[in-house]
Amino acid sequence: xxxxxxxxxxxxxxxxxxxxVKGVSLTxxxxxxxxxxxxxxxxxxxxxxCINGLNKVTSGVxxxxxxxxxxxxxxxxxxxxxxxxxxxxxxxxxxGEDKEEARKKAMKLLEMVGLETKADVYPAxxxxxxxQRVAIARALAMNPDLMLFDEPTSALxxxxxxxxxxxxxxxAEEHTTMIVVTHEMGFAKEVADRVIFMNDGEIVEEGxxxxxxxxxxxxxxxxxxxxxxxx
Amino acid sequence: MAEYFSQFMPFMVTGVKxxxxxxxxxxxxxxxxxxxxxxxxxSRFKPLSWIxxxxxxxxxxxxxxxxxxxxxxxxxxxxxxxxxxxxxxxxTFVLNYAAYFAEIYRGGINGIDRGQYEAAxxxxxxxxxxxxxIILPQTMKTILPPVVNEAITLVKDTALASxxxxxxxxxxxxxxxxxxxDISIFFWAAAIYLIMCSVLTLAxxxxxxxxxxxxxxxxx
Numbered sequence: 001x002x003x004x005x006x007x008x009x010x011x012x013x014x015x016x017x018x019x020x021v022k023g024v025s026l027t028x029x030x031x032x033x034x035x036x037x038x039x040x041x042x043x044x045x046x047x048x049x050c051i052n053g054l055n056k057v058t059s060g061v062x063x064x065x066x067x068x069x070x071x072x073x074x075x076x077x078x079x080x081x082x083x084x085x086x087x088x089x090x091x092x093x094x095x096g097e098d099k100e101e102a103r104k105k106a107m108k109l110l111e112m113v114g115l116e117t118k119a120d121v122y123p124a125x126x127x128x129x130x131x132q133r134v135a136i137a138r139a140l141a142m143n144p145d146l147m148l149f150d151e152p153t154s155a156l157x158x159x160x161x162x163x164x165x166x167x168x169x170x171x172a173e174e175h176t177t178m179i180v181v182t183h184e185m186g187f188a189k190e191v192a193d194r195v196i197f198m199n200d201g202e203i204v205e206e207g208x209x210x211x212x213x214x215x216x217x218x219x220x221x222x223x224x225x226x227x228x229x230x231x
Numbered sequence: 232m233a234e235y236f237s238q239f240m241p242f243m244v245t246g247v248k249x250x251x252x253x254x255x256x257x258x259x260x261x262x263x264x265x266x267x268x269x270x271x272x273x274s275r276f277k278p279l280s281w282i283x284x285x286x287x288x289x290x291x292x293x294x295x296x297x298x299x300x301x302x303x304x305x306x307x308x309x310x311x312x313x314x315x316x317x318x319x320x321x322x323t324f325v326l327n328y329a330a331y332f333a334e335i336y337r338g339g340i341n342g343i344d345r346g347q348y349e350a351a352x353x354x355x356x357x358x359x360x361x362x363x364x365i366i367l368p369q370t371m372k373t374i375l376p377p378v379v380n381e382a383i384t385l386v387k388d389t390a391l392a393s394x395x396x397x398x399x400x401x402x403x404x405x406x407x408x409x410x411x412x413d414i415s416i417f418f419w420a421a422a423i424y425l426i427m428c429s430v431l432t433l434a435x436x437x438x439x440x441x442x443x444x445x446x447x448x449x450x451x
Binding site for chain 1: 355356368
């Protein structure tokens with residue numbers, strides 16, 4: 001059994017009177033790629049945001065062995081810093097890394113996401129897909145043990161989601177531990193080791209991509225997959 | 232012509248100097264002082280937030296002239312210390328303008344997207360680092376126009392200091408007009424105020440351009 005990175009037990013999250021996550025348990029092992037799918041408002045993003053404390057859980061236990069990095073739907077790059085500075089800022093200021101080392105590492109990461117030519121460019125001057133790739137590099141620069149992706153392609157035009165998904169695929173192949181909340185069924189099917197279907201604040205079904213996409217058991221998952229195909 | 236100017240200009244120049252001193256001191260001290268007040272207003276520590284909000288409420292809600300008179304009498308009457316009119320005016324102006332700048336800063340900070348705080352949080356930045364390196368630099372662009380607006384208002388507000396006997400440009404002009412019985416001097420005073428405001432506007436344009444440097448030149 002490989003090392004457990006994350007163990008969530010009976011996670012409940014309320015926003016006021018609204019219960020958004022209703023007792024979810026989830027264990028993630030090192031090197032796993034997990035895709036969380038489900039309709040809007042099913043609590044996927046909220047669950048993800050509970051992992052790193054962006055949302056405080058109402059009840060439940062989160063055991064996290066290591067640090068997390070996060071990629072947001074809307075990139076959230078720092079607009080007043082160049083792409084390179086976006087990546088080097090936290091390693092230098094938070095981890096106290098040597099400036100030159102941080103720069104070298106950032107250049108390597110930019111190369112990995114195919115944007116080494118954009119190092120000195122401000123985020124306003126690059127496309128959405130490029131912004132998201134920089135955001136991925138920025139998160140990776142902190143050497144996280146677990147990468148969280150919150151609908152990383154939802155704000156992008158369909159024709160450029162591929163460039164972001166390719167980077168994520170590369171990360172999965174390098175056995176980066178990742179949890180990806182996504183609407184990209186193709187990505188979930190092709191890249192994920194395990195797919196989790198959430199509906200109405202609960203995990204309804206989880207299993208291998210084949211289990212989920214080829215042999216859905218619950219009516220809710222069947223209905224969800226049908227609605228995806230139709231759209 | 233030379234004689235015409237020599238009648239009142241030396242006096243006016245002294246007034247201009249005082250006006251500039253009051254302006255510069257007010258700006259240099261109130262601009263930074265507004266920041267802790269703005270941050271205090273946003274503080275999660277309620278008493279601090281209340282004190283800062285009360286401060287802004289008082290200084291924005293009462294006439295600057297009233298504040299001038301208050302401090303003019305406050306120091307000698309309650310603290311038993313005599314402070315000349317110009318320093319009194321400086322203190323009053325700094326306290327008053329800090330309240331206005333605090334509100335501008337607060338608005339600028341509130342205008343920053345939540346996502347910026349979240350990105351900073353997940354990267355492990357402290358609250359101080361987030362404010363100093365992520366949030367405040369981004370507010371520069373939006374706060375600059377209202378700050379310049381206040382600075383231009385300040386140029387003209389300095390005239391209020393004449394009410395407690397500071398001989399700045401307005402007071403000097405008034406005296407000159409009285410003495411020379413020549414109202415054309417008002418035009419010269421107006422011209423000087425206009426020049427000061429124009430210099431300010433030009434400088435602001437330069438600074439604004441600097442803070443716009445990371446914006447997209449056009450829609451991508």
